[in-house]
Amino acid sequence: MSDSTSRVDVPLEVGLFVTCLVDLTRPSVGFATLKLLELAGCAVSVPELQTCCGQPAYNSGDRTDTRELAKQVIEVFENFDHVVVPSGSCAGMISHHYPALFEDADPWKARAEALANKTYELTVFLNDVVKLTLPNGSAEITATYHDSCSGLRELDIKDQPRNLMSKIAGLRVVEGEQAEVCCGFGGLFCVKYPDISESMLDQKIDDLLQTKANMVLGGDLGCLMNIAGRLSRRGSKLEVRHISEVLANMTHVPAIAAPDQGGQ
Amino acid sequence: MQTKTATFKDNAKEALANETLQIELARLSQGFPIRRQQAADRMPEFEQLRDQARDIKNHVLANLDLYLEAYENKVTDLGGQVHWARDAAEAREHILKICKAADAKTVTKSKSMIGEEIAINDYLEDNGITPIETDLGEYIIQLRNEPPSHIIAPAIHVSKAQVEADFRRVHTDLPEDRNLEDPVSLLQEARSQLRDKFLNADVGLTGANMLVAETGSNVLVTNEGNADLTYALPRVHIVIASLEKIVPTLEDASTILRVLARSATGQDMSVYTTFCSGPKRLGDLDGPEQYHVVLLDNGRTDLLGSEFEEVLRCIRCSACMNHCPVYKAIGGHAYGWVYPGPIGAVLTPGLMGMEDAEDLPNASTLCGKCESVCPMRIPLPKLLRSWRTRAFENETSRPMGHRALQIWAWIAKRPRLYHKINGMIVALLGAVGRKKGVLRWLPLASGWTSKRDFPTPLGDTFIQQYHRGARGDASGQWLREDRP
Numbered sequence: 001m002s003d004s005t006s007r008v009d010v011p012l013e014v015g016l017f018v019t020c021l022v023d024l025t026r027p028s029v030g031f032a033t034l035k036l037l038e039l040a041g042c043a044v045s046v047p048e049l050q051t052c053c054g055q056p057a058y059n060s061g062d063r064t065d066t067r068e069l070a071k072q073v074i075e076v077f078e079n080f081d082h083v084v085v086p087s088g089s090c091a092g093m094i095s096h097h098y099p100a101l102f103e104d105a106d107p108w109k110a111r112a113e114a115l116a117n118k119t120y121e122l123t124v125f126l127n128d129v130v131k132l133t134l135p136n137g138s139a140e141i142t143a144t145y146h147d148s149c150s151g152l153r154e155l156d157i158k159d160q161p162r163n164l165m166s167k168i169a170g171l172r173v174v175e176g177e178q179a180e181v182c183c184g185f186g187g188l189f190c191v192k193y194p195d196i197s198e199s200m201l202d203q204k205i206d207d208l209l210q211t212k213a214n215m216v217l218g219g220d221l222g223c224l225m226n227i228a229g230r231l232s233r234r235g236s237k238l239e240v241r242h243i244s245e246v247l248a249n250m251t252h253v254p255a256i257a258a259p260d261q262g263g264q
Numbered sequence: 265m266q267t268k269t270a271t272f273k274d275n276a277k278e279a280l281a282n283e284t285l286q287i288e289l290a291r292l293s294q295g296f297p298i299r300r301q302q303a304a305d306r307m308p309e310f311e312q313l314r315d316q317a318r319d320i321k322n323h324v325l326a327n328l329d330l331y332l333e334a335y336e337n338k339v340t341d342l343g344g345q346v347h348w349a350r351d352a353a354e355a356r357e358h359i360l361k362i363c364k365a366a367d368a369k370t371v372t373k374s375k376s377m378i379g380e381e382i383a384i385n386d387y388l389e390d391n392g393i394t395p396i397e398t399d400l401g402e403y404i405i406q407l408r409n410e411p412p413s414h415i416i417a418p419a420i421h422v423s424k425a426q427v428e429a430d431f432r433r434v435h436t437d438l439p440e441d442r443n444l445e446d447p448v449s450l451l452q453e454a455r456s457q458l459r460d461k462f463l464n465a466d467v468g469l470t471g472a473n474m475l476v477a478e479t480g481s482n483v484l485v486t487n488e489g490n491a492d493l494t495y496a497l498p499r500v501h502i503v504i505a506s507l508e509k510i511v512p513t514l515e516d517a518s519t520i521l522r523v524l525a526r527s528a529t530g531q532d533m534s535v536y537t538t539f540c541s542g543p544k545r546l547g548d549l550d551g552p553e554q555y556h557v558v559l560l561d562n563g564r565t566d567l568l569g570s571e572f573e574e575v576l577r578c579i580r581c582s583a584c585m586n587h588c589p590v591y592k593a594i595g596g597h598a599y600g601w602v603y604p605g606p607i608g609a610v611l612t613p614g615l616m617g618m619e620d621a622e623d624l625p626n627a628s629t630l631c632g633k634c635e636s637v638c639p640m641r642i643p644l645p646k647l648l649r650s651w652r653t654r655a656f657e658n659e660t661s662r663p664m665g666h667r668a669l670q671i672w673a674w675i676a677k678r679p680r681l682y683h684k685i686n687g688m689i690v691a692l693l694g695a696v697g698r699k700k701g702v703l704r705w706l707p708l709a710s711g712w713t714s715k716r717d718f719p720t721p722l723g724d725t726f727i728q729q730y731h732r733g734a735r736g737d738a739s740g741q742w743l744r745e746d747r748p
Contacts, residue, residue: 018726018727020686022726023686023725023726023727024686024689024690024721024725025690025719025720025721025722026719026721026722027722027723027724027725027729028722029726030726030730031726031729031734031735034730034735035735046726046727046730046731048679048683048727048731049679050679050727051676051679051682051683052676054676056669057669058649059630059649059652060652060656060665060666061649061651061652061653061654061655061656061657062653062656062666062669062670062673063653063656063657065669065670065673065677068673068677069673069676072677072679149629149630149631149632149633152632153631153632153633153635153636180633181589181633182589182629182633184589184629185629186628186629186630186631187629189626189627189628189630190711190712190715191709191711191712192626192627192665193273193276193626193627194712194714194715195280196276196280196590196593196594196627197629197715198715199280199593199594200589200590200592200629201716203589203592203593225718225719229702229712229716229718229719230715230716232701232702232716232719233704233715233716233717253722254701254722256719257701257702257717257719257720258701259700259701260698260699260701260720260722
């Protein structure tokens with residue numbers, strides 16, 4: 001590790017909640033997150049018993065399963081100093097919605113609140129908590145950042161990713177006029193209402209293309225897969241990545257929905 | 265009006281294919297949100313005012329019986345009369361009775377969502393009374409025999425060319441070669457057509473933006489002044505309003521007025537703001553001889569004290585739909601009833617029941633933009649979720665989707681099984697599509713693949729790789745030795 005790496009005196013015990021989409025479709029985001037947390041001097045653990053935060057059940061009205069999945073996450077993660085999540089919506093689920101799942105008299109309420117208070121979305125944790133200094137890296141990237149809805153409006157994530165990106169030499173950020181407008185993902189919304197989702201998504205993509213950026217970055221894999229999947233269907237070569245991959249200098253991994261030339 | 269909430273998906277499809285509508289919707293979403301932001305930025309205390317407005321309405325809802333009684337007493341003192349209506353049918357009967365007693369032939373009407381909710385125009389027509397809409401947008405859609413598609417801009421779905429064609433079709437007394445190119449000429453023509461109607465109407469029917477308990481007044485907010493001519497010229501003024509429109513004092517009314525127009529159109533104030541208090545008094549030069557208020561419940565008291573109570577704070581400013589990406593995609597008619605956009609998606613199931621309105625609370629990404637601009641701080645995403653919970657718990661929802669979800673949740677509660685299954689899925693998908701990077705088709709996922717490619721999983725799952733010892737190292741290398 002280079003000297004410019006920021007370190008905290010006593011390593012923070014961080015539990016990495018990797019999220020289902022990262023686990024299933026894009027492990028590189030997990031490894032990039034791991035690397036960034038270790039650069040920041042954290043002692044990172046990845047509990048094997050983690051699965052899903054329960055968002056699909058929650059947003060479908062299934063409170064019973066949501067509560068049970070929440071309890072599982074609480075049990076697995078409550079003993080860490082901090083819990084870090086490379087997704088605004090999953091972090092928001094834990095820090096914003098878990099406490100509201102339990103009645104005041106329920107002992108799980110206090111445990112949910114305790115976990116909520118130490119759970120962070122990745123860019124918030126890197127920028128605000130550990131104040132990460134990145135090793136000298138350089139890139140030739142003109143990126144535009146898509147502000148995912150839950151991160152933006154539940155967790156106030158706006159400046160943190162931009163501040164982190166500004167530390168990478170050669171990374172230029174151009175803002176889309178519609179950066180804060182929903183991409184039409186919405187979890188199960190995009191498969192339940194594909195026509196409406198498509199319309200929202202195409203407006204999002206037109207805005208992204210208008211920036212002339214050569215890379216779209218964001219902090220939520222759901223939105224990014226939605227955007228990348230549509231770009232691919234439209235025949236566009238615009239690269240889409242999770243911000244962690246750029247911050248961790250791991251852009252040799254194929255972009256989302258891009259062909260894997262190095263594989264096999 | 266005909267209810268079409270049950271065919272939401274088809275309505276949406278139709279709207280997405282309607283090019284005129286799409287052009288108008290793009291224009292709408294460019295205008296109102298920008299002007300609202302500018303208005304909010306001009307006012308340093310805007311956010312505090314939103315808190316105050318919310319608190320006023322919360323106080324009213326907690327003491328609604330008290331304020332309704334005080335309001336009725338005040339209206340009676342002023343010489344007016346309050347008519348209570350449990351549902352739309354009772355409200356219509358009250359109105360018809362008043363009209364018949366006044367021997368009314370024509371009724372002028374200013375914009376009222378309650379008028380739409382109780383479908384008063386059709387009812388009056390069926391009973392031989394001619395209702396005439398006097399708000400320009402409402403006038404246009406009345407000519408077209410359409411319901412409004414937006415709360416404050418009811419004809420937002422109609423293009424200027426369509427208005428011109430409608431005017432030429434209906435205003436046959438005017439010269440055919442008249443020039444209607446300019447929007448102002450359309451406005452002038454509507455105005456001249458309406459002038460006689462205002463003067464000859466027997467009854468004026470208005471809504472109410474608020475009802476003030478302290479003074480017994482109804483508040484009318486317009487940009488065209490049509491409500492003033494509607495209530496002041498005829499012999500009888502009927503106000504139709506739902507009972508949550510009450511505010512305690514004039515001071516409270518002015519607090520809410522300060523957020524209303526700013527949230528709606530970005531104006532500091534609407535052009536006309538009128539407080540009507542009772543009939544014409546001795547010595548008044550003009551005003552109606554009779555003043556009636558029809559107070560409608562229509563399911564609202566059932567929402568009081570429920571998890572949906574907060575929706576009753578709504579002041580119908582339209583900020584939620586002006587900022588909603590779903591509304592922007594499909595417009596107001598797709599929602600299938602009176603109230604479109606996020607507020608409609610929460611209110612409609614509350615007023616009509618969930619059975620035929622189940623798509624409405626589901627057709628949202630819960631992006632939260634609506635809540636961020638609502639002047640009354642109604643937590644719309646939370647309320648949309650609450651409807652989904654109700655539907656799930658009452659099993660009114662499609663059982664197929666629910667069963668799939670429950671199976672998934674059952675697996676997710678068994679981490680070892682979950683990871684084993686995920687590993688198999690990833691291996692399978694990877695074998696099929698890794699080289700290309702995407703899958704163009706996936707079984708049981710046509711909702712996704714009909715519109716987009718599915719990014720192929722990069723390798724084994726993260727948990728599998730991590731617990732096999734793979735790490736991302738500090739030099740920027742991603743260890744690939746475990747890749748197939």
